[in-house]
Amino acid sequence: MRQEPRLQFTKEERADPALEKPIRKADRAADKAEKARAKIPKKKIRFEETVTDPTTGKTVTRLRFEEVDKKKPPSKLSHAVRDAPGNAVLSKVHKEIRESEEDNVGVESAHKMEETAETGGRMIESAYHSHKLKPYREAAKAEKKLEKANINALYHKSLRDNPQLASNPLSRWQQKHAIKKQYAAAKRAGQTAGSTAKAAEQTAKTAKTAAKKSEQAAQFVWRHRRGFLVGIVLVVMLCFLLNTMSSCSMMFESVGSGVAGSTYPSRDEDMLGAEATYAQMEAELQDYLDNYEATHDYDEYHFDLDEIVHDPYVLISILTAYHQGEWTLAEVEGTLSMLFERQYILTEEVVVETRYRTETSTDPETGETTSEQVPYDYYICYVTLENFDLSHLPVYIMGEEQVSLYAVYMATLGNRPDLFEGNPNASNSGSLEFTDYDIPPEALEDETFRAMITEAEKYLGYPYVWGGSSPSTSFDCSGFISWVINHSGWDVGRLTANGLLNISTPVSRENARPGDLIFFQGTYDTAGASHVGLYVGDGMMIHCGSPISYANINTSYWQQHFYTFARLP
Template identity: 60%
Template sequence: MEKRAPRLQFTKEERTDPVLKNSVRRVQKAAAKANRAQAIIPKKTVFKRQRVVDPATGKITTHLKFEDVDKKKPSKLTHAVRDAPGNAVLMQFHREIRQSEDENVGVKAAHKSEEAAETGGRLVRSDHRSHKLKPYRKSAKAEKRLDRANLGYLQKKAARDNPQPSGNPLAHWRQKRAVKKQYAAAKRTGQFAGSAGKAAGNTAKAAKAAARESKRAAAFVARHPNGFLIAAGVFLVLVLLLNVLSSSSVLLEGALSGVTASTYPSTDDAMLGAEAAYAQKEADLQDEIDHYEQRHGGCDEYHYNLDKIGHDPYVLISILTAWHGGEWTLDEVRGTLSMLFSQEYQLTQTVETETRYRTETHTVTDPDGTTHTETRQVPYTYTICNVKLHNEALSHLPISIMNEDQVGVYSMYMSTLGNRPDLFPSSAYPNASTAKKPTEYDIPPEAMADARFAAMMAEAKKYIGYPYVWGGSSPKTSFDCSGYVSWVINHSGWNVGRLGAQGLCDICTPVSPADAKPGDLVFFEHTYDTDGVSHVGIYVGNGMMLAAGDPIGYSNLNTSYWQSHFYTFGRLPNP
């Protein structure tokens, strides 16, 4: 923990000195505020064991001594991990945007505005935890103010006791720097136990040494003016170079931090082992279905309604990593694998019974001894076994089993594939995700002339490149199709709440394709196994829409896929 600013004590002479009294007053005022800020930091009661030895008898007595101590400041690590998803997703998006900035001034300007908006969004997201840190921040700020006041007093006293030539700004600067350096060293080693006069005395030596060095430097400059100019030029070049390197290191550190946060932390053996274990469960399920009649015989007829068996291995590893909060081993996730499997797959059977009739022929002997045959309809019970396998889809589970923070982490890993596109090559894992870039499209300027549509696009474009997350409805979790459209329109003039695709369709007025205009919504059906409208996007004109696909981006409505699922255009009501 950083040392507190020293509380200087002043003599009567120091408090009344015309040169120092204002500085003394500032120090006393800053110290009072720092003490008040320190007093509101939450306390916790701890006890310490204290052993007391009676010198006469040698008997040892142990006492419990209770003390109130400051609680530790909450760590930032948890919040850094929590916020990493959205930040890593944004990092990937901005990286791609910057590649085209130099070619398009408009893109660059929009991008800068967008980054500013995202910065504001991150500040809003962090506001919920600021109340916990407020006492610590207030105290830290007060201590820094006291440090500045102390330093101001000591520099003022050093200037009084060791005046520098009025025409030599370099000497004044060296003196101030020397006092500041001595103050930091004395604070670090705890040398401020005495009065302010003693503290000032500790810095006086540094001030005098600085004065001597300034005089020597001035004399050297007077003797070698040309050499001084050359040295000054070299110094400025070095300062600029170091400044560039420092800025680059900060950018590099930020980039590496983002990459680290979005990279799967577990070992390859653990991740490949988890995928193999889950795949084995699916293989066992397939074997159960293949031999269902032999193992569950007794019915007359079997009907099968089976969803496809399979999963995306990147979804599995991203869920495990978000669920377990970081690195895990195969043994640690075996229970989670079973839980996920039971959530994804439900194999059920329903047995129906019917009364049916079959024709039976019987030989009947008449009273006179003759025989003949008779045909009869005999009832019997016929059983039909309906076997159903429902695959919920592994990617649908995060929103139902995780909290918002965990879904955000899952979203981050899916946006980067854990920075391991080599882990599950599609040749060996056909269902594995592949990194996809959003389709680029320039909306015509005449469309952006409509203020309402421009407001929609200002919000919608912020999230291009975000991954598709089933049930997602905010930048923190990322979005599904209806969550994305609901968010955009709720942040550009409307207030409709979180609606599904069908709900959005219900609030719109149907519009023919010939009359559709930018800002209308476009709806589709049967894009997955559900009744009614199943997908929605924002029409941007010229047969293009912006929607949450994989990832969020533009799509051409004239492709055979979208044409085969097209339902209608819809115009939103006035906000």
Template identity: 60%
Template sequence: MEKRAPRLQFKQEERTDPTLEKPIWKVDRATAKANQAQADIPKKKVLRKQRTFDKPTGKTKVRLYFEEADKKKPSKLTHAVRDAPGNAALMQFHREIRQSENENVGVEAAHKNEEAAETGGRLMRSAHRSHKLKPYRKSAKAEKRLDRANLGYLQKKAARDNPQPSGIPLAHWRQKRAVKKQYAAAKRTGQFAGSAGKAAGNTAKAAKAAARESKRAAAFFARHPNGFLIAAGVFLVLVLLFNVLSSSSVLLEGALSGVAASTYPSTDDAMLGAEAAYAQKEADLQNEIDHYQEQHPGYDEYHYSLDKIGHDPYVLVSILTAWHGGEWTLDEVRDTLSALFAKECQLTQNVETETRTRTETDTVTDPDGTTHTETWQVPYTYTVCNVKLHNEDLSHLPISIMNEDQVGVYSMYMSTLGNRPDLFPSSTYPNASTLKTPTEYDIPPEEMTDARFAAMMTEAQKYIGYPYVWGGSSPKTSFDCSGYVSWVINHSGWSVGRLSAQDLCDICTPVSPADAKPGDLVFFTGTYDTPGVSHVGIYVGNGMMLAAGDPIGYSNIETSYWQSHFYTFGRLPNP
């Protein structure tokens, strides 16, 4: 049986809020009608027994009484089963009569009159059942109206508490859909406890998440206008074909989700096969290194400088999918796998030679028959084989082998892991990415009074949640750390071009931690193998920075990791 609509109770401050006054009035009115409709459902008397124990007599007494209970709604199925045998017999009887109607006009006329009478009888029985069902239908309609009124209040409160930025396509629609789903889930699981404030709290997270997703969706469409136009065209064609308004929103949601979610189109066999083939190349390389001296003999000494062998399987599949423009088979990507591996891993040797001398001795017999030992130095070539393995890191390759559009598609797949977080579980693939949620942080309002810092945050916060892409420097490709900071400051008053982390540090004036303020840049060294500054973020105060990590988000720079790599704060020059 469908659950009744929650009966929300409102606090005085909610009732006096002009924004919520009208939706609360609608909820109150709908609640009163739903309660009245529930009360109008006929009651039935149930005979109950009550047993009591009389201590003085030691006997048990039984008292009979009637108690009202909700009368069970009449079942249409009950009537259908009851009437089925008679209806079947009548249908067979009419079929036999129709076979002789053409031969006897009198029989035909009598048959028509009989059918009309039976039809009237069925209508009368149907009307009687309909009359008995009327209170239940009225109550069901009242509950649905109350659901709509409750949802209207919650959506209005969500819009008040989480206002949608202007200019974001479909932002308000996405928020309403998120609140509606949350309301349905909460009603189904019985999470509503009567308080309107608690009910609204249950939907607040959904509304806030919808606002964030709306921003990302809008930015995605801006970065991929061609894909959006194709999706919009498909949607319009489907609307024309089906011409059903109620289905249009579902189709639109599906089309938008298909563009934004970016699911891997290839089969599991193809993707797992490509990963296995690439892993085999790594295993063969490791085997060569383990037996290098046996396979490359003849040197006096061997020195090794080896990067770690390994890759992220999601990076591999995202590269293959972006590079091949969609679905692919294992046979189609074998050459690509070889090319990628050659670019990622380079095993080289450098042989150094030097002239050394060694002492040699021999026994010499003099003419007089005496013997003695002679010693001398003999020069020879000494060889040292320097073996080096450089792993470029597979995630560094897209920016160098793809065009901007392909890198954008690659970043899109990496932002969702192709909607297949189950494809490469970390238990089996320890280097596999996992979906990460950016850390939330609310910048204190007083910090936003600085116009320059506020301009930086207006731009920087648009890209929270974007994936880290090595070498990325625009919303279309996503960003690495220096590309992100360069983009933000170039779009909030400065004009410095695309700078590296070290270059950004060079244009700043060093600032002590005690004097650092929101809007300064913060620099780190040694976060990966590179000379000089290796990471940069935007300081937002209270020990927090906003930077391109995995994904772009806030980080606490007072943790042991960041403190161990901290280099300096830097203040940007005046624009």
């Protein structure tokens, strides 16, 4: 967890009545943040360092232990107390999912609640895991308060040094906005407290210039007020004359804004540079693991390693949504590191066992030979690498608006299907492809099923978004089914796959009919149902895979994981 800086102020600044209160709040917030960080569990990491004696020239390898913060355990979230699986583990996506020929099944886990009190937010799955996460939550909360206090102190300091900026609300807003932007940039770049403050102070010049330009613009408008009045009248008349074409203009405006809003705004060199940087980090991790035994000195090794891989479109879509627009490579270096740490969870555990070996010795006087069991330490190293799929991170690190942007970019691939052409890990070019299916007319005679399939087919081709539960964020499997049935006559709220199963009545395969739900198990590591789709008859279902699509349930993959059919109440 990157620490917020403790800002440094001079005695003169601390004595200033205008700054006394914001500085005191910043100091108090810094004290609380330090205490909160101190409560994060620590662990000792073993390092090997080579030391050369300058007198003898001999090289000695020594062990050194350093105390560091333990990594935050992956969050375990659910959507309703009654539906939270007791022992559900939000872990790696089942490797078979990537091997499925038909679909890359979206698995469900943490579900971001979007709508009102009925969804209830997220909750920690178990009291034990909640207890483990508490110091990290408290530290994050304290860091957020410290950041707010720091920005407020810098803002008041800037107003004191530049009183002209307080002349109007626009200038004050520009100054505070500039300070926030500079502070965030300094934080991402990992600057120190002093340099962060210095960078923030530089915004006074920017805001001062912007305020001056605003004033000049206002004066210009006032001096030419008659011309501007005539221009306004002409615009009104033009709008009146074109009123009959309003539908066409709205259509063009919608298309134009839609294309612009779904296109990556950053430069190619920055996006390709970000992808290359991330790929280099993965290559270094792979090299570290490939040479692990050669660079470590243990007696035995056990490896449990996920594949090191990511979709470059997912990476660029996350960066663009996270930074809410255009970015440069320098601006996202900190974000790339954060994403890498969250995607790849490397655990190295050394277990020391006491073992015995037989040592034989001979008495020099009697020549008698004796044997004895001598204890010694036997080191066993367990190395685990979990790839927490990059596409699952947006719901953990973004707000609702950002997740919505991410879904749009993934649905269109930023309107740049050529950007990563040739990359075997990239998403399909263009809009996400999906399998369509013609529902038999006799099945559509059922009014309830017709309403369900009409709603479901609106979202064919929508990308899988971990935790997604609405069209604005796209969906995961249970979020998609919950949305469909809530807009087809039911009101069940946002449920997990197990939650949907709990409110339904299991039916046999022979009695299953269009409109029933179909459940699967073992598509990832959790108890009970782990995936859900809407059965449409004739061995077909519509579900949120990658993307939302129709699928044949009689394939070997789905048959292997089939759980049950169930009918909604």
